[in-house]
């Protein structure tokens with residue numbers, strides 16, 4: 564029977580690439596995000612490529628909306644074996660002394676409480692599959708800090724704490740927990756969201772970097788972790804572009 568994978572934040576970037584990749588791996592994908600039009604395009608593309616997917620409009624900051632995702636999962640054509648908690652992002656690059664409380668609140672709500680809410684809602688289905696996997700897409704900001712990144716780093720540190728705690732609490736039950744920590748990934752919208760639509764500022768993050776990671780690189784890591792034999796638990800996978808040796812050490816040309 565076809566296994567079902569749920570990907571949050573599937574309407575763009577890493578989530579969309581992961582949905583496409585998991586469909587190629589043979590999963591029926593439930594693609595969840597707020598923008599229904601984007602999800603419809605994604606599902607159409609997956610189906611054209613021979614895969615199968617269902618769009619589920621879902622806001623991970625809403626209990627009711629996440630309950631709808633769980634209902635969609637219960638109606639999916641197979642056991643739910645994989646949840647990819649990918650919805651998230653950054654807002655602002657302001658120092659702690661002047662950062663917007665609203666931005667910090669948004670980052671905590673989406674990255675941390677979104678992961679909590681969706682995981683709680685889908686855990687019974689994952690466990691009853693007998694071979695569940697929960698992937699948490701955190702960031703290298705989960706273990707290091709940088710100027711202006713306080714709110715994002717705080718949220719990603721917290722998201723990582725959720726993943727680690729969950730792995731301990733689920734020990735002995737048939738659900739593994741995998742954390743993916745990407746460094747610099749050039750996606751279309753991450754920077755636009757962070758810099759409130761300022762395309763030049765968003766592009767400047769990648770200036771002179773010949774080959775930042777792209778969404779498909781991270782999707783490849785997620786797919787690899789999720790398709791290991793179920794007794795193999797990749798606790799944490801840190802992935803950066805070759806040009807980024809550390810958060811502060813990026814090789815730029817020109």
Ligand SMILES: NC(=O)c1ccc[n+]([C@@H]2O[C@H](COP(=O)([O-])OP(=O)(O)OC[C@H]3O[C@@H](n4cnc5c(N)ncnc54)[C@H](OP(=O)(O)O)[C@@H]3O)[C@@H](O)[C@H]2O)c1
Pocket residue numbers: 571572573574575576577578595596597598601621622623624649650651652653673674700701702703744745746747748749750751752753756778
């Ligand atoms: N790009 C990077 O450099 C990078 C590096 C490390 C980690 N990450 C992490 O990777 C993940 C994906 O990032 P990305 O670069 O692919 O960014 P992105 O293109 O901006 O994608 C973010 C996704 O999250 C969804 N989302 C936002 N708020 C949501 C909500 N309330 N409910 C449901 N979905 C919501 C968005 O869809 P809707 O707007 O349609 O809801 C979108 O599909 C994030 O967790 C990010 O923190 C990114």
